[in-house]
Amino acid sequence: MNVMNSVTKPHERLADLLKDELADVNALIRDRMASDHAPRIPEVTAHLVEAGGKRLRPMLTLAAAKMCGYAGPYHIHLAATVEFIHTATLLHDDVVDESAKRRGRPTANLLWDNKSSVLVGDYLFARSFQLMTETGNLRVLRILSNAAATIAEGEVLQLTAAQDLTTTEAIYLQVVRGKTAALFSAATEVGGVIADRPEPEIKALFDYGDALGIAFQIVDDLLDYWGGDATGKNIGDDFRERKLTLPLIKAYAAANDEERAFWKRVIEKGDQRDGDLERALELLNTHGALEATRQEALSWAAKAKTAMQSLPQSEMRDLLIDLNDYVVARVN
Amino acid sequence: MNVMNSVTKPHERLADLLKDELADVNALIRDRMASDHAPRIPEVTAHLVEAGGKRLRPMLTLAAAKMCGYAGPYHIHLAATVEFIHTATLLHDDVVDESAKRRGRPTANLLWDNKSSVLVGDYLFARSFQLMTETGNLRVLRILSNAAATIAEGEVLQLTAAQDLTTTEAIYLQVVRGKTAALFSAATEVGGVIADRPEPEIKALFDYGDALGIAFQIVDDLLDYWGGDATGKNIGDDFRERKLTLPLIKAYAAANDEERAFWKRVIEKGDQRDGDLERALELLNTHGALEATRQEALSWAAKAKTAMQSLPQSEMRDLLIDLNDYVVARVN
Structure with missing residues (x-):
């Protein structure tokens, strides 16, 4: 564990510096998740939106806009847009993964039903497009609608790659760019775009969000095999769901015949028995797959830092650099 | 059955008149349903898009734009947008309704799985927003993103109104406006907007689409109790799914105590036995609920006609009027 845990965390310092804007974003979210006709919509949305998420993605938009000197009102709309897209994705993810818990609470699909999660997710997607349209900025609309398509494409790719041991690191990276990095990079890029900054700065903001998102997801996937103690992760979820994440891809690439047979049984066939998770963890360690994964996360975090340091x-810029350090601090 | 069935149907004549534009729309749809990374996406989409739907909604956009003298390229994008929104909605609907058949073929959720239907639907939603953004017309973006929100809201409302015998005709109308009329009216309205027509004409196009969509859905709901022979409908689906559609709402409003007990058992409790559908049909006839529903459909069709005649x-205008007549001809 890193010394940063003993002082205020970077996302808390960001939240403090952005507290007026975040209050505006929260008010806009509450306003737009309302529905005159279908009270189920705000019920389901509130369950998720008010469950104590860190508002990381909207903070990225607010921080990027502010560090770019933006003085207009639309970073609030864009931050709310980004949070709505994220929330819609979570609702649909929990249906797809048949999840029972999210942020320590029962999921909406469990409390209500899959139908409500699907349809309320659709409503939030539509609301997010209404919000971004209000900015009147066509470039921002292109960036965010492209991000939404990349997210969905990444999710479908993840679905078809599940249980498939031929999944490469390149495919894994596409999945990660889709499911996580696309929204991070769009969140930071639009901050520069509405502030009308020069192209190299907008590019640097995109690169920062992209690399931060990738580092964030790799850390998340690593902690699924390495977490425990204070990370709040439940070890082995991805293993049980037979997801091909980076540690497993690396371990399978280095596996001998006997080990390949093991992975085929537990991941391809889904025949998992007592002791298999322990055996998997042992193989991940034997082949240095966890350490190699950790190095990859650190390498993406370094790219994010370099991009941000060019600005x-x-x-605000220094806080975003600290945030990046913090994302990998859990495995550093 | 109406004499119109013996000659070419209005939607076929529309398709003939718009065949070049429809070919462009189909090419654009094929192009945009592709995915470099996730072949599951075009597989699922093609299954539905190429299943022989009538392309009614995109034809409305093309026809409206052409009758307004639009000479640019973007009615093609808007028609493809409308079809993508419709297709995404169908994919999610079939998950929500747990449907096994659509257009006479097994549904995507049955052929693949619910996960694919949810995620590919999300992809098509995102693609539709990319397409409409390409028009660069902010008013069109507002209209279509509002329509997407109204559709999702209507679907949620339908979900919560199901099995609820206190559902009023006003709530039914909201559901119908959401699930069907919102996309019809957006489809015709945007045709006038991109052609930059005066406000009263745009309003008339909206009113036509709105009333046509409502008439279309009421006819559909009526045929669920009245179809059979040549309509291609499977009698009693809504009854079995305990949906509160207009015929049932009218019959329940006119029911005596004994009949109310029957409706409570079959709709609220879902305790349906042999002979219950026949009993339901008898009650719908006894109270003139089917005839009153038919009158309502005809009344909305008359409104659509009046709106279109103001242009x-x-x-093209006369074909749209014929199309409207055709929609209610199945029950006329």
Whole structure:
């Protein structure tokens, strides 16, 4: 564990610096998740939106816009847009993964039903497009609608790659870019776009969000085999769901014949028995797959840092650099 | 059955008149349902898009744009947008309704799985927003993103109204506006908007689409109790799914105590036995609920006709009027 845990965490410092804007974003979210006709919509949405998420993605948009000197009102709309897209994705993910818990609470698909999660997710997607349209900025609309398509494509790719041991690191990276990095990079990029900054700065903001998102997801996938103690992760979820994440892909690439037979049984056939998770963890360690995964996360975090350091120094910029360090601190 | 069935149907004549544009729309749809990374996406989409739907909604957009004298390229994008929104909605509907058949073929959720239907639907929603953004017309973006929100809201409302015998005709109308009329009215309205027509004409196009969509859905709901022979409908599906459609709402409003007990058992409790559908049909007839529903459909069709007749005469306008007549001809 890192020394950063003993002081205020970077996302908490960001939240403090952005507290007025975040209050506006929360008010806009509450306003737009309302429905005159279908009270089920705000019920389901509130369950998720108010469950104590860190508002990481909307904070990225607010921080990027502010460090770019944006003085208009639309970073609030864009931050709410990003959170709505994220929330819609979570609702649909929990249906697809048949999840029972999210952020420590029962999922909407469990509390209500899959139907409500699907349809309320659709409503939030539509609301997000209404919100971004209100900015009147066509470039922002292109970036965010492209991100939405990339997210869905990544989710479908993840679905078809599940249980498939031929999944490569390149496919894994596409899945990660889709399911996580696309929204991170769009969130930071639009901050520069509405502030009308020069192209190299917008590019740097995109690169930061992209690399931060990838590092974030690799850490998440690593902690699924390495977490425990204070990380709040439940070890072995991906293993049980037979997801091909980076640690497993690396271990399978280095496996001998006997080990390949093991992975085929537990991942392809889904025949998992007592002791199999322990055996999997042992193989991941034997082949250095966890350590190699950790190095990959650190390498993406370094790219994010380099991108951000190319931008003019400011308090907000330095906080975004700290946030990036914090994302990998859990495995550093 | 109406004499119109013996000659070419209005939607076939529309398709003939718009065949070049429809070919462009189909090419654009094929192009945009592709995915470099996830072949599952075009597989699922093609199954539905190429299943021989009538392309009614995209034809409305093309026809409206042409009758308004639009000479640019974007009615093609808007028609493809409308079809993508419709297709995404069908994919999610079939998950929500747990349907096994659509257009006479097994549904995607049956052929693949619910997960694929949810995620491919999300992809098509995102694609539809990319397409409409390409028009660069912010008013069109507002209209279509509002329509998407109204559709999702209507679907949620339908979900919560199911099995609820206190559902009123006003709630039914909201559901119908959401699930069907919102996309019809957006489809015709955007045709006038991209052609930059005066506000009263745009309003008339909206009113036509709105009333046509409502008439279309009421006819569909009526045929669920009245179809059979040549309508292609499977009698009693809504009854079995305990949906509160207009015929049932009218019959329940006129029911005596003994009949109310019957409806409570079969709709609220879902305790349906042999002979219950026959009993339901008898009650719908006894109270004139089917005839009153038919009158309502005809009344909405008359509104659609009036709206369209307010616009300058043209071949396309007259075909849209014929289309409207055709929609209710199945029950006329």
